[in-house]
Amino acid sequence: MPDKKSLSERDICTKYITPALETSGWNKHTQLLEEVSFTDGKIYVRGKLTARGKQKRADYILYYKPNIPIAIIEAKDNKHSIRAGIQQALDYAKILDIPCVFSSNGDGFLFHDRTTADGNIETEIDIDSFPSPEQLWEKYKTYKGISTPAAEKIASQDYFFDGSSRKPRYYQQIAVNRTVEAIAKGQNRIILVMATGTGKTYTAFQIIHRLWKSGAKKRILFLADRNALIDQTRRGDFKHFKDKMTVVKNRQIDKSYEIYLALYQGLSGTDDDANVYKQFSPDFFDLIVIDECHRGSAKEDSSWREILSYFKNATHVGLTATPKETKETSNTEYFGEPVYTYSLKQGIDDGFLAPYRVIRIGLDVDTEGWRPQQGKTDKDGVEVQDRIYNRKDFDRSLVIEERTELVAQKLTEFLKGYDRFAKTIVFCMDIDHAERMRTALSKQNADLVAANYKYIMQITGDNDEGKRELDNFINPEEKYPVIATTSELMTTGVDAQTCKVIVLDTNISSMTKFKQIIGRGTRINEEYGKLYFTILDFRNATDLFADKDFDGDPIRVKPVSQDTDLGLIIDEEEQDTTPIIDEISGDEIDIEPPEIRNLVSEPDAGYKKREKIYVNGVDVSILISREMYFDQHGKPITISLKDHTKDVIKKNYASLNDFLTQWNSTDRKEAIIAELQDQGVMVEALYEAVNKEVDLFDLICHVAYDQPPLTRKERANNVKKRNYFTKYGDQAKQVLEALLDKYADEGIANIESMEVLRVNPFDGFGSAFEIVNGIFGGKSKYQEALKELEQELYQRA
Structure with a gap:
């Protein structure tokens, strides 16, 4: 039996955490998801090129049903304490709207219960005593205020998924769940604020489908104010309603359908004869979803508001990217505060x-x-x-x-x-x-x-x-x-x-x-x-x-x-x-x-x-x-780009020595670039502002710590002058010299990737495998030579 402390984090998950969850009744195939990436990673623009940042990834997300995440677990290897992952797990739990938060190192679990306000908010649990799905479902219902069997039936209704269609992103899942849960608890005026491009119509489809399938809402009206929106909706996300759905056209009404799509203009007019909506009884619809509700329906004196007033007994759900809040017009006065907001900034940060x-x-x-x-x-x-x-x-x-x-x-x-x-x-x-x-x-x-x-x-x-x-x-x-x-x-x-x-x-x-x-x-x-x-x-x-x-x-x-x-x-x-x-x-x-x-x-x-x-x-x-x-x-x-960069870097590295220590100890300098970009440093813009031939290292030292910069070519030439390569054989020496030239042309990040060995001039030495194993004697020795090369480049800093 291997020493527990020698095991990797993944080994701890496989040998200890997953078996503990299965023993407690969690179905490995339907309720237990491992290594769940719930964002796509922010897109960074580098000139005309782009790169993705890190995805947010949870070690475990536990679901009571496929649409209801109720717990999150952050795992660490056994060198860490049982509590080591709790802060990261809490951060993710807040984003994902999950009430039960756990951290584990394989010895047991630390349970942070967001449903309680008493002194037992955090407790340690033995590895064999993890709560069952039913126990955490009760916690979830408390967290969401679901207190009756009828509300539970509605809130636990499955999403639409036919095996081939897409599944909701995390924020769509939250928007759907909060809306359905609010309706289950009796709320009849609801607004969702979601940035343009985040899938409001798909979210509306899932809300309607769950309420319709649960029997909570039997006749539903989807209202929009543009033909293009109705056509996109009918042909797109709503197509799964098939023959249960109709589009109100030419002011003709067929009351045998269950899902209706309509333009405001198609239902109303300037006189009673043109007000087609009155052909329905006031109680005909029990759910109305209003797309782009910041437009005409937001105004109290709008004739379009008359349609909503006529069907006042129905539940009204407003969708918008831009709720209207002026002295004359107020979405929140009509709908109340948004049950969920997903902003443009969040969407960009998540990479969606x-x-x-x-x-x-x-x-x-x-x-x-x-x-x-x-x-x-x-x-x-x-x-x-x-x-x-x-x-x-x-x-x-x-x-x-x-x-x-x-x-x-x-x-x-x-x-x-x-x-x-x-x-x-x-x-x-x-x-x-x-x-x-x-x-x-x-x-x-x-x-x-x-x-x-x-x-x-x-x-x-x-x-x-x-x-x-x-x-x-x-x-x-x-x-x-x-x-x-x-x-x-x-x-x-x-x-x-x-x-x-x-x-x-x-x-x-x-x-x-x-x-x-x-x-x-x-x-x-x-x-x-x-x-x-x-x-x-x-x-x-x-x-x-x-x-x-x-x-x-x-x-x-x-x-x-x-x-x-x-x-x-x-x-x-x-x-x-x-x-x-x-x-x-x-x-x-x-x-x-x-x-x-x-x-x-x-x-x-x-x-x-x-x-x-x-x-x-x-x-x-x-x-x-x-x-x-x-x-x-x-x-x-609003300040200069250099001053902004200096402020960001000094928040991370108070002194030049702090930065040098981190730079020299990091195996891949690309990681430091990514970290600085996450903090708001525009690396490519700085290159243009200072000198494109300057290395990132010199760029940072110059901007943040007022050090005189060397160009990449100057650093490369300094290494060549020191006869550093004499310890290597002829072919290894030629490869390292070629790497130096590549560094001088393109920078440190490009020579750190093994892909560089597949392009000219390296392909002249053979395949990447032949270079690493034949010339250097293996991957570890090649990486050691590369690390020494980097140390030579920066040793005179």
Whole structure:
């Protein structure tokens, strides 16, 4: 019998922990999952390259049923104490919403019980006394407040899984469980806040399926306000409802179905005859799920709210990425506080959403304003009013043609240096601006437009040709269109998985709208190389990233009553007093509530449409173009990149000696790079700011500790001068010299990988196996030689 302390962590799991769990009644195949990675690993952007960070991985997650995780165990080898893993386990338990937390080294278990508030929160348990599934299920019910058999039946209903379909990610699992459990306990108004691209519709499907299968809800209505959302839902996640589901069309009602998908506009109208929803009795539906509930239904006086009021006895579940909280409109007033929030920052940190680069381009007329010279006339020969025009005026009340052309030129330059076939959305002020931007971009990209005119398309609500291309734009398999110019039509409900560039040339003051627009780029599609996206900002719209509420929970700002003494917090949306001119064409009704449509089609008699002023012959230039950087919390870095880096490094390594000790003791320097990136150090950006030929080691020593840096070539040459290689045979010496040259060209991380031995010039010595075993005498001796080489590189530090 081997000494227990000589066993690895994995051996401890196999020989002691897993058998203990099976003895206590845990089914190894259905209830006991080992080495569970529950995140994908954050994506780091390194120039044009990307790399994944570490996944979060639990040693054990225990499930009462496949959809209900009730316990987590962190294992350590026997050199550690029984308590050694508890803090890590507690961190994961909080993320995963798990109440029962264990740590073990194979001798027994430390049990941290999150369901109790008394002094017995942590107790030690013998290795043979682990709680049974039924015992921990009782703890879970206490934790969740599930107190009746009826509530337990609903809460324990299985997910939909047919053996081939996907399983919920951890945050979707939490969102579904919390919603179902809240309904099981009698809560009838619920809101889920989940960032764009995190699978709200799939989450809704699982919620509906579990409530429907358990018999808790028998007739369900899924409400949306855009045709595209209904079509995506019907063909996608909801397809498993098959013949139990129908889409309400042409105001025809068949009451024999159980699952109904409908547009608000298809159920309501301006008179009672058009209010189709009244063909149902008020108690017909017992569950209504409202997609994108921050839009029309959020307003109390909205005719769309009348539908919810009519079915007031049903349970209402709202889904949104951006809950609306203003002085006039409040989602939380109607639905209550969110039962779960999964933010953009969480999604990026977990690696489920794409990170973003931000490039700010400042134009002189935007920054300094433009004042027409005396006698300046517009294109119609009318003298332009003498005043200072600024960013808020451009393309809204005054158009400078040269400004539009410069934006198109700058975007084209970026794409030529990046990828001319990267799917790109250009957000403009209005339809007129989108039309002109399409023309300006076509001139800049005449070669590609000549090859296929659909390279650039205007996709707005009034343009039938453009709208027909929307599906092609969002389809990863379709090459065209590549660039879409738009204003409002593509801000929401567009699942553009391969959108790699978002251009902001519109004034955005609404946090809700900003989040929706940014959400167009957050989806990941690894098959098509979409792992991050770039924002080109011409209007300083990305200032909203710095808002303290950008990635936080919604803050209630609507007063509780007219006579409240609490006062008002400033509305997050700047109020625009100009009439709303929306993108609605003909009888296609898929954008805004009826009241807005009426405002567009039948303006007040006293309203006169504001005419734009068009001018040319204005000298417009770029004042500054720079990339913004964000810390590990997703907030813009306002101090210099070097100062930010210095602060981060010194939090990890207080002195140069601390850093040198860690550097020399770490087998793979790539691990230090990854750790620093997790802390918010932009390694690639630092290379560009200092000198690309500088080694990471020198970069850190120089920036954080003011040490004079050596280039990689200088370090490599210093090693060669010391005749370090004389102790090796000729072939080994040649391999090490080649590794030095590789280091001088590409850096330390590249020579640490065994893959380097498969490329030129190493393939000239034979295969990687032949080099390691034939020339160096085995893997351990090769790794020892590599470590000595690294010590030589840095010994004079």
